[in-house]
Amino acid sequence: MTFRFPALRHIACAAALATCGGAFAQTQTLTPQQQRFHEIYKELVEINTTHSVGSTTQAAQAMQAVLLKAGFSKDEMQIIEPFPRKGNLVLRWKGSGAKQQKQPMLLMAHIDVVEAKREDWKTDPFKLQESDGYFTARGSIDDKAMASSFVSVLAQLKQEGFQPTRDIIMALTADEERGDVESNGAMWLLKNKPELLKAEFGINEGGGGELRDGKPNLHRVQIAEKLYTTYEFELRDVGGHSSLPTATNPIYGMSEALARLGAYRFPVMLADVTKTYFSRTAPLMSGQLAEDMRAVGNGSTDAAVIERLSKTPLYNAQLRTTCTATMVNAGHAENALPQSAKAVVNCRMLPFDDPDNVEKQLKQVITNNGANDKITMRQFAKPTRSPVSPLQGEMFSTIETLTKEMWPGVPVIPFMSTGATDSRFARNAGIPMYGVSGLFFDPADLRTHGLDERVEIPRLYDSREFILKLVKKLAS
Numbered sequence: 001m002t003f004r005f006p007a008l009r010h011i012a013c014a015a016a017l018a019t020c021g022g023a024f025a026q027t028q029t030l031t032p033q034q035q036r037f038h039e040i041y042k043e044l045v046e047i048n049t050t051h052s053v054g055s056t057t058q059a060a061q062a063m064q065a066v067l068l069k070a071g072f073s074k075d076e077m078q079i080i081e082p083f084p085r086k087g088n089l090v091l092r093w094k095g096s097g098a099k100q101q102k103q104p105m106l107l108m109a110h111i112d113v114v115e116a117k118r119e120d121w122k123t124d125p126f127k128l129q130e131s132d133g134y135f136t137a138r139g140s141i142d143d144k145a146m147a148s149s150f151v152s153v154l155a156q157l158k159q160e161g162f163q164p165t166r167d168i169i170m171a172l173t174a175d176e177e178r179g180d181v182e183s184n185g186a187m188w189l190l191k192n193k194p195e196l197l198k199a200e201f202g203i204n205e206g207g208g209g210e211l212r213d214g215k216p217n218l219h220r221v222q223i224a225e226k227l228y229t230t231y232e233f234e235l236r237d238v239g240g241h242s243s244l245p246t247a248t249n250p251i252y253g254m255s256e257a258l259a260r261l262g263a264y265r266f267p268v269m270l271a272d273v274t275k276t277y278f279s280r281t282a283p284l285m286s287g288q289l290a291e292d293m294r295a296v297g298n299g300s301t302d303a304a305v306i307e308r309l310s311k312t313p314l315y316n317a318q319l320r321t322t323c324t325a326t327m328v329n330a331g332h333a334e335n336a337l338p339q340s341a342k343a344v345v346n347c348r349m350l351p352f353d354d355p356d357n358v359e360k361q362l363k364q365v366i367t368n369n370g371a372n373d374k375i376t377m378r379q380f381a382k383p384t385r386s387p388v389s390p391l392q393g394e395m396f397s398t399i400e401t402l403t404k405e406m407w408p409g410v411p412v413i414p415f416m417s418t419g420a421t422d423s424r425f426a427r428n429a430g431i432p433m434y435g436v437s438g439l440f441f442d443p444a445d446l447r448t449h450g451l452d453e454r455v456e457i458p459r460l461y462d463s464r465e466f467i468l469k470l471v472k473k474l475a476s
Helices: 030-046 058-069 144-159 186-194 250-263 272-284 289-299 302-308 313-319 355-366 392-407 422-428 457-474
Strands: 012-013 027-029 078-081 087-093 104-109 128-130 134-136 168-173 201-204 206-211 217-225 226-235 322-330 340-349 376-379 412-417 433-435 454-455
Touching: 012 078, 030 144, 030 457, 058 078, 058 087, 058 144, 078 422, 087 144, 104 144, 104 186, 104 422, 104 457, 134 457, 144 168, 168 186, 168 322, 186 289, 186 422, 201 226, 201 422, 201 457, 217 392, 217 422, 226 250, 226 355, 250 322, 250 340, 250 355, 272 289, 272 412, 289 302, 289 457, 302 313, 302 454, 340 355, 355 376, 392 433, 392 457, 422 433, 454 457
Parallel strands: 104 168, 104 201, 201 433, 217 412
Antiparallel strands: 012 027, 078 087, 087 168, 128 134, 134 454, 206 217, 217 433, 226 340, 226 376, 322 340
């Protein structure tokens, strides 16, 4: 698919952006609102918000300026910067005050991005590239697509004179990519200023649609996420001259331990979110895969079924807790026996698993049930447990209605994210969160956190339209 955009007159799919896929049957210029969204998106993407040298404060100020221009007042917004360069923008748009006014809704998106080295990328990661049907830049997906959509949608609704029946809270936050750190914006706000974000429910990243053969196939909604924690294992020895090898070489001992971990599988644990995911996905599949998914959806843990599904990393991660080695470091000189070998192991625990039990199993595997008790274990941070958001209610039913309207025949699939988002902090604060964006991807080309991060241009405009309808409907 190849199409290029002139400077100010971008081409989009006319009849149905959601289904145009690889080729455009018709074309039209962008609407004024789409053009304005493009300007907001470009401005936000091109502000460097990495931890090393960037500033989310600058990004927050830029988005505040956009909203001021749209008609919001300074009294409706505040930039909160508890740490240098780690600013957060919080907006509260008051509801109508009607007799039966609904509780607030929260729109949450982080505006920090992961690091990106210019020498590794084909183009400058902090300059929005528009070519071959894609927007390419760091943050083009994660999470500036959603953040700029929120800003664009609220600006449009304000200019159109829309009056929400409930308060709309928007929080653009810092340091999500760094996890449970003190400067994590969402975590800090919910801990120190919880009244600012208190809401009946919220929308955040974590979901998204999947394309098959270039067409929308399913629309995932994140209602839960796995717990995140990391361990460091170390094995030490006295070392010595490399010409006199010993049987206590830490590299060999740690290698054996990691080999055991690589072969180990944590027990399968099924919950409602897991069974619902497989049962609703089964009709989209065929053959043995469809049968296996239906079986798990009905609660089966048959060994043959689990074995077949576990061969696919995504399905394996839905079925069980996972722990995997991500970093190793050993030795100090090429001609010396190593004095230590270290390995970092990252775990993603099921939200309904027992973290203490997971740690116990992990230690048993690494130390070979205590046979190598010289391997020490250190945990970097305790996992943050969070509840599952309910499938029933206004939020989920609205997502299903709009999905049916925009992508007929595409099912809504509740999903447990294998990664981590700031939704876990909000859920722990009593706010049911839903990861949903209306943004569809080809699973084979998902470059979030990777080189040349990109998103299909028509899909992004379609996502923005979905978010507009979702916010308007929930606040009407």
